[in-house]
Amino acid sequence: MTMTLPVTFEEIVSEIVCFTALPEEEVKYRVWMQAIEPGWNVIRDMGRFGATPFTYDDCMRRLYREGDSFIFDSLVFWAKPSRRHWIEHALRRIELYAARVGLKPEAARILMLGDGPGNDSLFLASHGLRLDYFEVPGSRTYEFAVRRFDHRGYLGHAITPIEERQLQQRSQYDVVVCFEVLEHLPYPAQAIHDIGVLLKLGGIALITEDFGDIVAYLPTHLKSSTGLLGKTPSLFLKSGMSLSWYSLDELFKPYEFVKVQKVSFTDSLRLLRDRHVRTQYLSHYASALARFINKLPYFGS
Secondary structure (H helix, E strand, O other): OOOOOOOOHHHHHHHHHHHOOOOHHHHHHHHHHHHHOOOHHHHHHHHHHOOOOOOOOHHHHHHHHHOOHHHHHHHHHHOOHHHHHHHHHHHHHHHHHHHHHOOOHHHOOEEEEOOOOOHHHHHHHHOOOOEEEEOOOOOHHHHHHHHHHHHOOOEOOOEEEOOHHHHOOOOOEEEEEEEOOHHHOOOHHHHHHHHHHHEEEEEEEEEEOOOOOOOOOOOOOOHHHHHHOOOHHHHHHHOOEEEEEEOOOOOOOOEEEEEOOOOOHHHHHHHHHOHHHHHHHHHHHHHHHHHHHHHOHHHHO
């Protein structure tokens, strides 16, 4: 039987109060503000830690370690039905992968890479899957998630929090799930390469990203990654992972990539022939042109 995860205002407030030391009235106010003004909590933490929007530096690192804004941001965002579809798709793709390679789904080795407060991990665990959970070590978001896993009886059984040193072994995972993380990283191409290293041959990566979405309510998205808009399939292909599927509900959320023995000309041709991928790639040039025009004195003003 699957568990009920918080999706209503009251449920989200109760969850945060239960696993933090924050007073209920403060939590109610912050959940409400997050709901009516997306990004409100992260923007608040940007000010607290003196971080510069869209720039990864020591202040931004402190925000991730010491701030609690992503607890609010992620739980409210996960309450959207369209967001929950991502993990529902992921569950189905994991089940299909397991059937294809002759595994029981619960025997698949799964890495949840950057799952924040842990809703996606809890969702998969409630469906009988076992997984490793990785998040910024020692952060308030990490501690919040671990308390939730423990409270629901999954900690160390279905869900195992891991440290960065445990991600050194090559080809150890059947599945890597990484939702809305790459656009926060200073070296996303290296992170994509590392995902490929972690996957077994034939294993799958289930990915969403938001490259190029540089707007005021998303100040932790990095400006340095805007040039990667539309290039995700080719970046994964360069790291030995071929695009095998993507959702059309909300285009490319999630993508699925499969680790191949060797990238072939056919893999590249398949990307060129896919009109959705081609359109997304061309959007990179439209975005670059818009940024150039915005820098011109007349248009910028």
